[in-house]
Amino acid sequence: MIHFDNPAPVKLKGAGGGFWITIDPSHPEEVLIEEIDKLIKNLKHLAVNADVTLDLGDAKGHEDLIRTIKSHLEKNFELGKISTSPQKRSVPTERIRQRDLSRGWNHHRSDVLMLRGRVRAGQKINARKHLVITGDVNPGAELVAGGDVIILGKLSGDVHAGFPDNDDAIIFSLGFNPSHVRIGARIAAGSDDSQGTAPEYAAVEGAQIVVRDYMKEGPFRRLPWPEAI
C-alpha cells in the first residue's frame, strides 16, 4: 500500500561529510526508530564515524524524541557526531551575508579626491571628503580633508583630517613625518625623532592623537567585510 499523502516517516540523504536524517515527528517513536535503524543498517560500513544531523523540520517541542533517538543511535551504531539541524540564522548574520553578497560598493558614489604627484611647499589642498595622494607631500605643504587622508608616499607638512569635527578620520602614509597633525578637533605636533620609514597611521584614541604602525595594528583589519566609505 502506498501512502501518497503520508510520506515516509524518515528520510536519509548525504550532506557534506555525513548524513542528514529528516524525521516526521507525527509518527510514533517506535516506528521512527525502527525506520532509522533500517536505513542506517543499509549503509553498512558507510555509517561508521559519519556525522549525523537530525532534522525535525519546523516542528517544535520534540526535545524528548530527539534525546531518545540520539541515545538510541549512540548505543547501537558507531556514528560520528550526532547533532540537530541548526536553527534559522540570526538576523544580523543574515544581514551581513546579504550585504556581502549585494556588493553595495558597486553603486557607491564616492567623494574621494585622488591626486598624484608631489605636493610642494606653499601648496594647499582642500578635499571635501577623503583625500588620496599618490606621491610625496613636502614640508610646508598643507592638506585639509573632511575625511581620511591617505598618502602613498612620504608625508611631511601640515595635515588636517576629519575637518572640522570628525574624530573618526585617520591619516595614513608610507613615510609618516608631518610637522603638524590635526584630526577633527584634536591637534598634535609632529615629533622630531620620527624617521618616517614604515607605513604608519594617526588616529584619535581617547582624547589624543596616536600614531601606530600600520602593518602591525592596521585600523581596519577587524572589519567583517569591505565597506564603501
Next chain:
Amino acid sequence: MEGKIIVVTSGKGGVGKTTATSSIGAALALEGKRVAIVDMDIGLRNLDVVMGLENRIVFNIVDVVQGRCKIDQAAIRDRRIDNLFLIPASQSDNKDVLTTSGVERVCNDLRKKFDYVLMDSPAGIEKGFQNSIVGANEALVVCTPDVSAVRDADRVIGLLYARSLEPRLIVNRIEPSRVERGEMLSHEDVMEVLSIELAGLVPMDEKVLISSNTGTPLVLQNESKAGQAFRRIAKRLNGETDVPIEIPTHKTSMWNKISKTFGLK
C-alpha cells in the same frame, strides 16, 4: 634664431643667485655665445658690483622698460669677456615701477639681440620675482643644502611649474666634509624633496667671496672649484649632453685612505 631667457631664482636670499647668474653668464659667453645678464633686483642692485662694472652704469633696466633708452644703450660690455653684457638694475626705484607687460615686451626684444639672457631674480615670490619670470623660457633654481633654503626652493618650484616653466636645480655651496660628517644635507637629500632635473652641483669655495668683492669673473680662475662647476653647468645649458654631473668630494688624507682600504673606518 631667437635666444633663450633663463631666470635664476631661489626664493630664499643669500643662496648664491647673483654669483650663479654672473658665473653662468660669463661661462656661456666663453662658449662663444652672445650673453646678456639682467639684474632684476630693482632697488638692491649688486650684480654690477659682482661683475666689476658698477662705475660704467649710465642707464638701467627700468629705463629700458619705461622707454627712456634702448637696450643697446643700457647694456654694458664686459671688460674681460667678449660678448658678455650687463643690464643693471636701478638702485633708486622699487620693484613696483616695472609692469609685467613692459618686462615681457623688453624680453621679446632681448631674445632677438642675444643668444642667452640670464635674469637675476630678487629673493621672495612677490612682484620682483613675478616680473623676472614673466618672459623666461627656462628656469634655474639655486638652493643651498639647508632646510630653509630647500623649503623656499620648493615653493618657488611650485610657482614656476604653475607658469609652465620646468625648472632645473643648482645645489650651491656643498661642503663635502660636512656632508660626510652628517652636519649638512647631502645633494641627494635636497633632490629627494625637490625632485627636479639637476643642472649641477657647486662646492663651497672661498674664492667666490674674493671674486665678488674684486669684480673678477670666477669662471676665469682655473683653480676655483665653484668656477669650474659653473662652467660645466653653462656647457649643459648650452646643449652639451656629455658633461657629467660631478659630485663634490673633499680631499681625504693618505692615512684615511689606507684606513678605509683596511676597513678600519
